[in-house]
Amino acid sequence: MPLTYLDEFRSAPHVQRLLDELNERRGAELKIMEVCGTHTMAISRYGIRQAAPRGITLISGPGCPVCVTANADIDRFIEIAMLPGVIATSFGDMLRVPGTRMGLAEARSRGADVRIVYSPLDALKMARDNPSKHVVFFGVGFETTAPTVAATLLEAHEQGINNFFVQSVHKLVPPALEALCSMPDLDIDAFLCPGHVSAIIGPQAYKPVAEEFGIPCVVAGFEPVDVLQSLIMLAAQVDEGRSEVELQYSRGVRPDGNPQAMALLHSVFEPADAEWRGLGIIPGSGLTIGDRFSSHDASVRFQVDVSYSHEPRGCICGEILTGVHTPRQCKMFRKVCTPDHPLGPCMVSSEGTCAAYYQYED
Amino acid sequence: MKTERGGKNILLAHGSGGRLTQELIGSVFRRTLSNSILDKMDDSAVVQLDGNLAFTIDSHVVSPLFFPGGDIGRLSLTGTVNDLAMAGAEPLYICAAFVIEEGFPLDDLERIVSSLGLAAGEAGVEVVAGDTKVVERGAADGMFITTSGIGLIPASVHISASAARPGDAVIVSGTIGDHGIAILSKRQGMDFQTEIKSDCAPLGGLVASMLDASRRVRTLRDPTRGGLAATLNEIAAASGVAIEVDESSIPYRSEVRAACELLGLDPLVLANEGKLVAFVARRDADKVLGAMREHAYGAGAVIIGEVQESEKPRVYLRTLLGSRRILSMPTGEQLPRIC
Amino acid sequence: MCLAVPAKITEMENQIATVQVGGLSRQASTVLLPDAAVGDYVLIHAGFAISLIDEEQALETIRLFDEMTGGMASGGGGA
Ligand code: SF4
Numbered sequence: 039m040p041l042t043y044l045d046e047f048r049s050a051p052h053v054q055r056l057l058d059e060l061n062e063r064r065g066a067e068l069k070i071m072e073v074c075g076t077h078t079m080a081i082s083r084y085g086i087r088q089a090a091p092r093g094i095t096l097i098s099g100p101g102c103p104v105c106v107t108a109n110a111d112i113d114r115f116i117e118i119a120m121l122p123g124v125i126a127t128s129f130g131d132m133l134r135v136p137g138t139r140m141g142l143a144e145a146r147s148r149g150a151d152v153r154i155v156y157s158p159l160d161a162l163k164m165a166r167d168n169p170s171k172h173v174v175f176f177g178v179g180f181e182t183t184a185p186t187v188a189a190t191l192l193e194a195h196e197q198g199i200n201n202f203f204v205q206s207v208h209k210l211v212p213p214a215l216e217a218l219c220s221m222p223d224l225d226i227d228a229f230l231c232p233g234h235v236s237a238i239i240g241p242q243a244y245k246p247v248a249e250e251f252g253i254p255c256v257v258a259g260f261e262p263v264d265v266l267q268s269l270i271m272l273a274a275q276v277d278e279g280r281s282e283v284e285l286q287y288s289r290g291v292r293p294d295g296n297p298q299a300m301a302l303l304h305s306v307f308e309p310a311d312a313e314w315r316g317l318g319i320i321p322g323s324g325l326t327i328g329d330r331f332s333s334h335d336a337s338v339r340f341q342v343d344v345s346y347s348h349e350p351r352g353c354i355c356g357e358i359l360t361g362v363h364t365p366r367q368c369k370m371f372r373k374v375c376t377p378d379h380p381l382g383p384c385m386v387s388s389e390g391t392c393a394a395y396y397q398y399e400d
Numbered sequence: 401m402k403t404e405r406g407g408k409n410i411l412l413a414h415g416s417g418g419r420l421t422q423e424l425i426g427s428v429f430r431r432t433l434s435n436s437i438l439d440k441m442d443d444s445a446v447v448q449l450d451g452n453l454a455f456t457i458d459s460h461v462v463s464p465l466f467f468p469g470g471d472i473g474r475l476s477l478t479g480t481v482n483d484l485a486m487a488g489a490e491p492l493y494i495c496a497a498f499v500i501e502e503g504f505p506l507d508d509l510e511r512i513v514s515s516l517g518l519a520a521g522e523a524g525v526e527v528v529a530g531d532t533k534v535v536e537r538g539a540a541d542g543m544f545i546t547t548s549g550i551g552l553i554p555a556s557v558h559i560s561a562s563a564a565r566p567g568d569a570v571i572v573s574g575t576i577g578d579h580g581i582a583i584l585s586k587r588q589g590m591d592f593q594t595e596i597k598s599d600c601a602p603l604g605g606l607v608a609s610m611l612d613a614s615r616r617v618r619t620l621r622d623p624t625r626g627g628l629a630a631t632l633n634e635i636a637a638a639s640g641v642a643i644e645v646d647e648s649s650i651p652y653r654s655e656v657r658a659a660c661e662l663l664g665l666d667p668l669v670l671a672n673e674g675k676l677v678a679f680v681a682r683r684d685a686d687k688v689l690g691a692m693r694e695h696a697y698g699a700g701a702v703i704i705g706e707v708q709e710s711e712k713p714r715v716y717l718r719t720l721l722g723s724r725r726i727l728s729m730p731t732g733e734q735l736p737r738i739c
Numbered sequence: 740m741c742l743a744v745p746a747k748i749t750e751m752e753n754q755i756a757t758v759q760v761g762g763l764s765r766q767a768s769t770v771l772l773p774d775a776a777v778g779d780y781v782l783i784h785a786g787f788a789i790s791l792i793d794e795e796q797a798l799e800t801i802r803l804f805d806e807m808t809g810g811m812a813s814g815g816g817g818a
Contacts, residue, residue, distance in 0.1 A: 044744075046801050050648075052804040053720055054722075057721060075741075076739055085724060085725040088721075089719075089722065103739060106739060129737060131664075131739060154735050156786060157786025158786070159768060179738060180739075182743065182789060185789070186771070186785045186789075191774035234742075234784060234790075266801075289794075289800060290743075296789060299789060397726060495761065592764070593765060594765075612802060654761040658762060662744050694815030738742055738784070739741055739742055
């Protein structure tokens with residue numbers, strides 16, 4: 039049978055053996071943070087948190103680029119979406135995320151033409167098919183997604199599709215990890231690093247985290263055996279007093295990442311400071327559209343008033359992400375902030391720490 | 401409706417009650433759906449029934465109107481037939497009301513009504529009354545169909561969402577998520593080159609053979625909107641029990657699984673239109689399963705879990721790792737995601 | 740974050756590949772992976788191939804698992 043690269047990494051006997059091995063560990067308590075929404079989903083879907091031995095706690099970090107999108111950015115996109123003649127396009131995950139006054143779903147109900155796409159190329163096609171409309175794409179995502187948007191912008195530029203615009207709120211993972219590491223109360227022993235981000239930027243991007251901050255990193259795949267094997271590798275690093283960047287997801291990640299994608303990303307975007315929902319501004323952690331492509335930059339093309347924007351008040355996601363507080367210590371938890379009316383990223387993401395507490399403790 | 405083709409279109413006058421309305425009823429509806437009750441064309445259909453009646457109604461809106469494996473006509477007939485069947489009733493009579501957008505192609509209307517008629521024939525029901533309204537362009541998305549239906553429940557049958565008991569086996573009649581993916585794959589931007597067919601089918605016959613096999617079928621539900629996740633949660637709440645499902649036993653078509661991987665969708669939340677979930681007393685489970693597998697629409701039936709005693713109504717999934725996780729009530733619509 | 744799925748390239752024309760996942764096929768751009776060729780397995784994210792899957796590395800990982808489980812599990816794919 040040919041490899042499918044999925045089922046082979048979901049085999050029950052392998053999972054069982056890896057779990058056994060993890061259970062044999064007798065080291066100290068271990069707090070491992072995953073910083074990738076897809077890891078969060080996999081951990082939840084396969085019940086890895088429940089299956090992991092007592093001494094190992096898995097914490098969800100700010101790993102979902104959608105969930106960490108700041109109110110101000112969402113408000114801006116919504117204001118643009120409300121302008122006449124605009125088709126606002128976005129990935130589906132964005133629909134759930136609230137802004138200061140409303141989220142995208144509500145904007146749509148108030149008449150904005152909001153369309154969900156699977157790929158930025160679908161948005162570009164919409165622009166080609168609707169020359170009399172302005173098609174604006176909400177550029178959300180980490181280093182995995184940013185090159186796909188860069189390639190789309192380049193194509194729009196080369197083909198002279200002048201009614202295609204991007205609002206770039208892309209975010210970068212390493213600066214955010216380093217910001218987390220610099221927080222004084224950080225209580226994390228190891229990072230499970232995002233496999234698909236690393237497929238672009240390469241595993242060496244986490245070197246400062248491992249070497250300067252002394253926190254072990256393993257770049258992990260997304261199938262259950264990948265995650266379990268990575269946990270074993272992280273535990274071994276901690277137990278042996280090492281802190282290195284190791285690559286578990288070797289079938290998907292080249293040692294130097296994807297240089298072509300990186301080159302394309304850098305030719306279109308420039309690094310900038312960015313605001314993360316619940317975490318505040320992290321220097322150098324965002325991407326804005328470079329001058330060459332500014333005619334496709336939605337924030338240049340559309341002037342909208344978002345002076346009413348403010349970040350959710352009372353949210354302590356920053357402390358929750360760093361492991362300092364639990365959701366129960368948040369005054370908003372359950373009373374104001376619920377899965378149906380989320381405030382911070384930990385509740386916006388259905389697998390976020392606050393959402394998980396909400397679900398499992400009622 | 402944005403497109404207009406060469407053929408004739410529905411005009412506002414077709415819904416005005418005048419000659420055009422009569423023409424439309426004669427040439428499209430009566431011709432296709434004819435039966436002795438409908439043909440009388442009285443204001444009300446008169447039928448004779450004796451016993452416990454099941455009576456239900458459902459509105460159908462779907463985009464696109466034609467999808468692989470069905471269309472809004474077949475969907476609106478099977479939807480109501482299945483609601484009756486899930487009460488253990490033998491579906492008998494259907495009423496259908498059509499709200500049509502001005503400019504709708506007459507050809508398409510004919511196709512939809514004839515598909516509704518074919519599904520009625522297959523389900524063994526008669527469409528005994530109907531109504532047509534035409535609304536101005538823009539006031540409806542092509543067409544909406546509301547159907548209501550009546551069925552007769554055999555005296556010894558007592559099926560209810562609140563009847564599941566600890567120990568009961570949970571059975572699904574076949575692969576999950578087909579309809580949801582069939583619809584999604586036709587939306588703009590999905591561009592799958594593989595056709596995934598909706599499972600849209602009437603389930604009255606399947607239910608009848610299950611009830612022939614055992615009267616210990618306690619609960620039946622068709623997992624339509626909200627999928628298996630919503631249905632199981634509804635039943636857990638109504639019966640005050642926990643339901644534990646073994647994730648690896650849930651059947652999926654490989655294309656549906658692949659589409660879910662690609663688009664980041666949870667197949668347990670996707671709609672089904674020709675599947676049912678049955679809760680059956682453990683000792684009769686194999687008998688019922690055998691009867692289901694004899695039937696075309698139950699050939700892929702499997703036991704996926706069991707009912708457990710619990711203080712809190714809950715649905716649990718037993719994962720590949722052997723751990724239990726909560727399967728919660730779905731929130732919001734299912735959309736392609738990137739993370 | 741970042742959902743990406745392994746898919747096999749079955750056709751290719753002008754940096755647009757036809758890719759297959761579990762019997763399902765659709766198109767994906769290979770602009771970010773110019774060296775990709777028909778027959779390759781790639782990771783697909785948001786309609787783009789973003790990384791080539793290394794078969795040798797995959798087999799090596801599986802071999803390690805197999806060793807750990809005493810060779811009792813073929814893991815569904817031996818080749
Ligand atoms: S409960 Fe809500 S407001 Fe409080 S920390 Fe969590 S996400 Fe923020």
